[in-house]
Structures are given as structure tokens and as C-alpha cells.
Amino acid sequence: PIYRALNETLVSQGILPDLQESYRVKKTTSSVKAKADSEAEAEAETETLNSHVAQKLRKYFSANQSLQGSTEPNHFGAPQFGGGAADQVSRAVDTKLFHYLADLQKNMAISQMATGTQEFMRLSQIREQMPELANNGVEKHTLDLLSKIFDTVFRNQDIPTQIKELISLLQVPVLKAALMDKEFFFQDAHPARRLIDLLSKHSVSIDQDKGQSDPLYLAMKENVSRVQREFDQQVDTFDSVVADLEKYVAKEEAENEQALQLPITQALKKEKFKQANYAAKNEVALRVRTGEVLAFVETFLENRWIKVLTLAYSVKDDKPQAVADAIKTMDDLIWSVKPKINLEERQEMVSRLPTILVRLNK
DSSP states (O other): HHHHHHHHHHTTTTTOOOOOHHHHHHHHHHHHHHTTTTHHHHHHHHHHHHHHHHHHHHHHHTTHHHHOOOBBBOTTSSSOSSSHHHHHHHHHHHHHHHHHHHHHHHHHHHHHHHHOOOOOOOHHHHHHHSTTTTTTTTHHHHHHHHHHHHHHHHHHHTHHHHHHHHHHHHHHHHHHHHHTTTGGGOOOOOOOHHHHHHHHHHGGGGGGTTTOOOOOHHHHHHHHHHHHHHSOTTTHHHHHHHHHHHHHHHHHHHHHHHHHHHHHHHHHHHHHHHHHHHHHHHHHHHHHHHHOOOHHHHHIIIIIIIIHHHHHHTTTTTHHHHHHHHHHHHHHHHHSOOOOSSSHHHHHHHHHHHHHHHHHOO
């Protein structure tokens, strides 16, 4: 409440944070309307925020481009400049940067193959090893932003350490992809971004008891290693790896679902049979409780007919008439052994007995 009051006071004095315009619009709407339209406003604010962020990013990355000329990608994906001396120096630095990153990626892959593990190193730490490279323009901005993004991932306590180690191996390839593709930060579906998302999302599915021997982890590790080995200038490598990993995850989820189906079916069947037995006992108890059932019939119902009724209730969905037939046969049996006082009752007994016997045997 104190923060809210302070915030409202600042807003009333015209002191506003650097937020999207929808924030100012929202403050002018009534509380009743705000509640009624909260969901729509949330979506609108998200769209506005995304647009606002995208504009800031484009401005952020284009800050130096106006001074450096054309930004059409060359065969390295780095900006291509004019023919002046300063431009030639910029392109040389660019090429040196990509060669440096290629060597770094290769060395990390060799180290992983040799030791089976990878020292946990962040992009922000790797940058300290780049003396004069990536200190200007788009390259600097890309490296700065990606360093912060990866640091955020590494701080996420929900992602297991072994998955963070795998993600750390993707830092250099993803940096190269971002430098090659100026739309990297503006496309949620960019294959390099999707790979990081896949690793993070499905990391919680890894069996911690199995650790690095878990099949899902091994599949993730193999795909990360493939990016290290194969990715150079073709973003298609990320597309292929993402497709393979998604296919594997889908297959594993289907297998897990199938493996769970049998015990689930058995548990449901057991519970259904339990409920059927309860209903059968209740039907017999209702009749025995009256005190009108002869002792030997009572024994028969409790020892034998409860089983018949339980079976009838258990197949009720497929054979709805089974329960009604079993209950009617039980009631007819109880009636048949009661004393028949007059002639009409005895004649009814004679006429119904064959049917009762047939249904009882059935």
C-alpha cells in the first residue's frame, strides 16, 4: 500500500517511468471498467510492450549502423561496408571476430570430446578473452545483450546444472547466429532461440536419479554436440537439430504415456470393481436387514450372489441390463422360498418356478 500510494503520488505529479504509452492510458480508466476489461488490457499491453521493446531493440542495433553504411550481410553474415579505409578496417575486425569465434567453438567441442565434460563458462567471461574484438557497433550490442540473456538462464534455479552446462556450449554458436541474422532478437521462432527454449523447457523432465545417463539428457547432449561440430554459416543446422529434438521428445512422451496407460487402466479397473462390490453388498444388505430372508438363503446371497452382483455392476457400462436381471433373480429367489398360504400363491409359484431356475442357473 505504501509503494502504491507513493507511485500514485508520483504519477499525479507527472513523474512517469519509462513505460509504454498504454500505462498512461490505463491510469485514466475507471477501476470498474479496468476490472471488466483486465484480460483485454493485459493482451493489449503485452502487444504494446512487445512493439515498444522491438522498437528499442531496432534503435539499439541501428545506433552505429548509420555511421557505418550498409548492413547487408556478407558471406560471414557480418555487416558489409563501403570501400573507405575506415570501412575496410571495420570489415577486417568483423572477419577476425568470426574466425576467433570459429576457433573458440572448435576448441570447446574438442575439449568436450576429450573430457566428456565442459567447464562452465559464461559468454560474459568469454568476452573478457576478446581483447579488441567486438568492442564497437552491432557486434558489441549483440554480445552485450546475449551475455545478459545467458546470465539470466544460468541464474534460473529450475534448470538442472547439467542442462546449464549444455546451454553453455551453445553460447558461441548462438552468438554467431545472432551476428549473422539481424532478425535474431525479433523472431521468437528463430531456430537458435527455439533450441535454448527446448532445452530449458524439457530439462525438468530429466530423471535426476539417472543424471547424465538419462536418455533425454543424452539426446540433448548429442544435439548440442552436433551444433558444435556442424554449425558454421548455415542456420539450417539449428532447424535440423530442433526438429530432431522435438521429434525425440514427442516420441518419448508418447512412450511414457503408453507405459503409464497399463497401470492406470489396472487402477481404474480395480477401483471400478471395488465400487461394484460395494454396490452389490448394499443390495444384499437391504434385503437381509428386513429379517424376512431365511437363514440358508441369506448365506447363499452373501457367499454367492454378492459375487454375481459385483460382476453385473462391473460390466454395467457394456451390459446395462445385467444389474437389473441379477437383482430381479435375487428378489424372485427370496420370494420363492417364502411360505405360500393359499392356492393362488402356490399356482403362481408353479408357473414362475421354471423361469426362476433358468435365470438363477444363468
